[in-house]
Amino acid sequence: MQSKTISTVHIRQKPARTNSFADFFEKFAHIVFSVCGFIAVGFVVVITVFLVVSGVPAIREIGFAEFLFGTKWMPTGDFPEFGTMPFILTSFYGTFGAILIGVPLGILCAVFLTKTAGKRISGVVSSAVNLMAGIPSVVYGLVGMIVIVPAVREIFGLPDGANLFSAILVLAVMILPSVISVSETALKAVPKEYEEASLALGATSTETVFKVTIPAAKSGILAAVVLGVGRAIGEAMAVMMVSGNVANMPKIFGSVRFLTTAVASEMSYSSGLHNKALFSIALVLFIFIMAINLILNLVVKRGKK
Numbered sequence: 001m002q003s004k005t006i007s008t009v010h011i012r013q014k015p016a017r018t019n020s021f022a023d024f025f026e027k028f029a030h031i032v033f034s035v036c037g038f039i040a041v042g043f044v045v046v047i048t049v050f051l052v053v054s055g056v057p058a059i060r061e062i063g064f065a066e067f068l069f070g071t072k073w074m075p076t077g078d079f080p081e082f083g084t085m086p087f088i089l090t091s092f093y094g095t096f097g098a099i100l101i102g103v104p105l106g107i108l109c110a111v112f113l114t115k116t117a118g119k120r121i122s123g124v125v126s127s128a129v130n131l132m133a134g135i136p137s138v139v140y141g142l143v144g145m146i147v148i149v150p151a152v153r154e155i156f157g158l159p160d161g162a163n164l165f166s167a168i169l170v171l172a173v174m175i176l177p178s179v180i181s182v183s184e185t186a187l188k189a190v191p192k193e194y195e196e197a198s199l200a201l202g203a204t205s206t207e208t209v210f211k212v213t214i215p216a217a218k219s220g221i222l223a224a225v226v227l228g229v230g231r232a233i234g235e236a237m238a239v240m241m242v243s244g245n246v247a248n249m250p251k252i253f254g255s256v257r258f259l260t261t262a263v264a265s266e267m268s269y270s271s272g273l274h275n276k277a278l279f280s281i282a283l284v285l286f287i288f289i290m291a292i293n294l295i296l297n298l299v300v301k302r303g304k305k
Contacts, residue, residue: 051282054276056283059283068284070082070083071086075277080274084280086256094167097168098168098174102174102175107224109180112125129177137236137238149242152169165253175231187213190216226296240264240265263282
């Protein structure tokens with residue numbers, strides 16, 4: 001009887017030790033996660049403060065209206081002008097065009113992978129998509145220079161194929177991996193019961209995909225669009241190689257310069273007010289990205305509701 005009592009006591013004490021260790025581990029994990037979260041927020045705060053401190057003085061010196069709404073960028077002329085409207089409009093049109101082309105292609109490819117393709121084909125295409133995500137942007141730019149720029153020049157009979165349209169095509173290809181991957185995950189997360197109910201009511205497979213599956217995965221697809229917008233706006237090297245890199249007001253077949261390429265191409269030789277103005281462009285780009293992401297995130301939240 002005594003041995004049985006002792007064994008029972010020992011059995012009752014082990015869960016207590018386990019629970020104390022689990023509580024300690026939970027507290028430790030909570031601290032680690034909190035620290036990582038605050039570090040991420042800290043980086044954003046530091047970048048924001050740095051851009052504001054570096055960019056605001058030039059805007060004050062140049063003038064807010066002249067800087068944002070001026071149409072000429074000639075920082076090294078006898079009478080310097082620092083109008084960034086060509087860069088802002090080019091970035092907006094380029095991003096919008098890339099989303100207009102890349103998002104439908106990405107969503108349809110995700111539908112193919114989840115609803116149409118077999119396991120072997122799906123595995124091959126998924127591997128290709130993952131490989132595209134790892135290709136450096138300079139490689140996209142190089143392929144664009146060799147393939148897209150000459151093709152645009154020949155097809156449309158232009159003197160030079162390095163223009164806004166070529167940049168849009170390159171950006172559309174570059175955002176495909178993000179759009180396809182996130183959309184595929186969102187489509188796979190749709191409950192099978194939704195599709196089975198639609199098919200039971202007499203809808204075809206295609207009607208079920210476009211009227212049930214895609215609307216049900218709307219929030220995830222919008223998240224894919226957010227990632228695509230971020231990739232398109234922030235790209236510099238690839239668009240610099242295929243857009244012509246000239247500070248003109250945007251035309252579909254004209255040489256243009258994006259906000260990112262303006263900073264990347266001129267920072268190495270800039271000085272004085274010119275250098276400060278480039279930091280101001282970076283501030284405008286940062287605000288531009290934050291505004292678009294905020295709007296799209298609000299749309300995503302409404303979609304979830």
